[in-house]
Amino acid sequence: MLPMKIIKNICNQNRVIFLILTYVLSILAREISSEGIAISYTVLALSILLTYKTRGNSWESNLSSLDLFYASTFSGLVPRYLSVMILGLMGQLIIGPPRFYSLPMLILTSIIEELYFRAELYGELESRYGGRRAYLMTTCLYAFFHIPIVAFFKLLSLLPLFLLLGILFQELRLRWGLTSSIIAHITYNIIGIFYTVSFEIFSVFVISASLIIVILLIKFLA
Structure with missing residues (x-):
């Protein structure tokens, strides 16, 4: 337990650097390994365990549990x-x-x-x-995380979507807490198992427009 405690102390003293390093490592692991996705998210999960810091306002919400569930599910659906x-x-x-075989992985990721x-x-x-x-940097890092390096320029048109x-998830986290963004994220991903989209320019435009509508609803009407 002592080595783990030492590692955790080092990570806590340099949290931002450590989190960025694990971000880079997770992307590299995804690109160079046949089990890349699993390793990538394992790296992120370990970084969370090593640097997790309870923040009082992270989970707070002014909604009741039921309203929080409805609002978050609505935002993802x-x-x-x-x-x-x-x-x-x-x-x-x-x-x-x-x-359905991808359901456990979608929820976990x-x-x-x-x-993270x-x-x-x-x-x-x-x-x-x-x-x-922080909002800008987090959003950009999140988006680039989802664009594979090996097909970066080919899939660059997906960047606005991500x-x-x-x-969307950042707005939910700020407005109703982490529980809200987690529920919405899971909902959004789960619905995707029922169909496949050809990611052409028109498709990306339609999905992006749908996201903008929900973001505006959350930001100005919720």
Whole structure:
């Protein structure tokens, strides 16, 4: 236990540097290993365990438990629902057998991403650089995390989509706490197992527009 305690103390003294290093390592692990995704999220999970710091306002919400669940589920469901309707009408949606085998991984990775990006990374950046810069840096790092290096330029058109997803989850975390962003993230990912989208420019535009609508609803009407 002593070596682990020493490692944890070192990590706590240099939290931002450590979190950025684990971010880079997780991306590299994903790119160079056949078990890349599992290793990538394991690295993020370990960094959370080593640097986790309880912040009083991270989990706070002014909503009741039931209202929090409804609002968060709505926030994750509506962007999918709107984009599915439009893309379905345009014939750019493939409905297939639900990929239930991916469900446990989707839930786990959603939780890890929220704890890493919205709790640990944002919390540390905010304490050093202020809320606006932390918001911007966290959102950008979250978006780039989802673009594979080997196909970076080919998939660069997806960057706006992931930036908007980062903004959506960040807004939920700031407004209703981490529980809200976790629920919305899980909901958003789970709905995706029921269909496949051809990520062409029009599809990205429709999904991005759906996300913008929900972000505006949360920011100005919720």
